[in-house]
Amino acid sequence: DYTKEKKAGEGTYAVVYLGTKKSTGRSIAVKEIKTSQFKDGLDMSALREVKFLQELKHVNVIELVDVFMANDNLNLVLEFLPADLEIIIKDTSIMFSPADIKSWILMTLRGVHHCHRNFILHRDLKPNNLLLAPDGQLKIADFGLARLMASPQEILTSNVVTRWYRAPELLFGAKHYTSAVDIWSVGVIFAELMLRIPYLPGKDDVDQINVTFRALGTPTDADWPEVSSFSNYNKIQIYPPPSREELRRRFIAATENALELISGMMIMNPKKRWDAVKCLQSQYFQELPEPTLPQDLP
Amino acid sequence: DLHKRYELVENEYNDSFIRDLQKKKEYIASGFRADFIYDRMLTEAFM
Amino acid sequence: YRHSSQYRLWSFTKEQLESRRRALNVKVVDKVNEKLQDIISKHNDLSQEELNAINEKAVPVTMEEELKFVNFFAKKVQSFCHSLNLPTEVCATAISFFRRFFLVNSTMEIHPKHILLASIFLACKSENYFIGIEAFAKKTKSQPTTILKYEFDVLESLQFTLLNHHPYRPLHGFFLDIQYILHGKVDLNYMGQIYTNCKRRITETLLTDVVYHYTPPQITLACLLIDDEALTLKYLEVKFGSPPEEQKESETEGMKREETPSDTKLPSNLKLQTLTALIRECQAMILNVETLSKEEATKIDAKLHYCQNPMLL
Secondary structure, eight states, X not given: OBOOOEEEEEOSSEEEEEEEEXXXXXXXXXXXXXXXXXXXXXXXXXXXXXXXXXXXXXXXXXXXXXXEEETTEEEEEEEOOOEEHXXXXXXXXXXXXXXXXXXXXXXXXXXXXXXXXXXXEOOOOOGGGXXXXXXXXXXXXXXTTOEEOOXXXXXXXXXXXXXXXXXHHHHTTOSSOOTHHHHHHHHHHHHHHHHSXXXXXXSSHXXXXXXXXXXXXXXXXXXXXXXXXXXXXXXXXXXXXXXXXXXXXXXXXXOHHHHHHHHHHTOSSTTTSOOHHXXXXXXXXXXXXXXXXXXXXX | OOSOSOOOOGGGOOOHHHHHHHHSHHHXXXXXXXXXXXXXXXXXXXX | OTTSHHHHHHOOOHXXXXXXXXXXXXXXXXXXXXXXXXXXXXXXXXXXHHHHHHHHHSOOOOHHHHHHHHHHHHHHHHHHHHHTTOXXXXXXXXXXXXXXXXXXXXXXXXXXXXXXXXXXXXXXXXXXXXXXXXXXXXXXXXXXXXXXXXXXXXXXXXXXXXXXXXTHHHHHHHXXXXXXXXXXXXXXXXXXXXXXXXXXXXXXXXXXXXXXXXXXXXXXXXXXXXHOHHHHHHHHHHHXXXXXXXHHHHHHHHHHHHHSOOSSXXXXXXXXXXXXXXXXXHHHHHHOOOOOOHHHHHHHHHHHHHHHOXXXX
């Protein structure tokens, strides 16, 4: 029922084709998972994509249309999403307004909220995993690093989330982190939408720590109890947190409520960081301008 | 789901297992949140 | 839960489950018989004695025998998981994968022993308890190729649905809520004992069909009912019930309250009687489990073996 008309891309474990669902004429993307590549059978990323996308059904999460085996390859049929936020941010010929930014962040937070209320952590939120549908809807994609919220005593790997969007607790090697890591990533994406350049572009994992704390201040036990117990805490440079004035200068187009929201999403201490519900209920989404309707977005 | 069939009242729960974890440095530093755990268990119980 | 694949694809009424298994068995019995006839017709030199042996021993298994045989092996999945020291959730998922597989495939097509390890291996991956295939094969004294060969068969038979909701988390949830609802009236040490007993009993239910007929919370409540009926009924009564005279008052009040959302307990849209009846049904099913003896399993195994290889006879 599906055609593979054009190769759209090739990754380590999959080839992506654009095609059509013949019975409905709907454009689709077929992610063909190379099964021979992984000596341990089905690749973990593919397994996670299938596992979580089967359970999530939300306008702001990519839809898994079908899954099938063919010629010993696993095929994920996904809805066709021709663009992503990274393309939009980088293409400076595209002008976008504060209302547009509000719309994209609102849709992102709704998608993240849906994952979190299903106790699923995405763990790789970044602009090119936020895809855009022809009708303007933004959809969270690539659940290859996703996992269920940990059981209480479970140990998690901190080697997740693409570096520039990685939360401080992950930079410190935390093993019992929560969905707060996704909120941090959304905060960085929000900043990048306003600045049109990467907000915390570390050259490597060590530099990432330095870039993060130079921009936002080095956390101390006072505001983040036990942060000094992380093994690599003593090696880091101490920087003061930015004043409100400094933040205003950094995000000149941002309203007070926008600064409030981005500050809430990027609170160092994950325990105090805002969760998806608090973000969605923030004043920023209740003040003018109203978020641009998806169909009117660039 | 506007009307969840439970109310999360953290200080009402005597859960020694979770309480012990909450005191561990590595859990505190990681941002471990008992209320997230309770919310998940209660959601699974009343879904 | 109604959006979950577990509810959408793997929940059945008793009738649906029975007809599903029966249809599968009938379909495969026909195929087996056809194959047997084909073999017999190709070997027209068979003696009467040999023919009798084939007709007597190479007999397809019935649906009932299949189900018992699958459950017999599901118990082996469980003991294998315990010998590998796998976490509770991983073990539960392995059993779930294994039993669901045989809702789609017959033991006459694929012997359960081939699916046993593939189910465990896939469950380890799916529950983030990854063990590399070499290490896993070594631990289980098997061949990597055999396990990987069936991994995709299991995945496909599962219709690529991997996320399981087991009754363990609901048990933890009720453990918390009982403390709140029966505030001060339950002894914590006693609750701890109840928790342990119920956790063990939940593990047993995973080997039965209750997982297809009831939601995880209902199974949990049935296990709680088995363990302490008085406590469970008291909890449900306080939580979901309300005496008839109050019923009217709370309904009208409930209307008022709807207008002024407050943080007091909201009227639950759940009928206590319905819930209690459902849990009682589940309880009965949990308590009425028949197991297969090793001798019976051996007999069924022989039938399967000769159906696959009638010329051995």
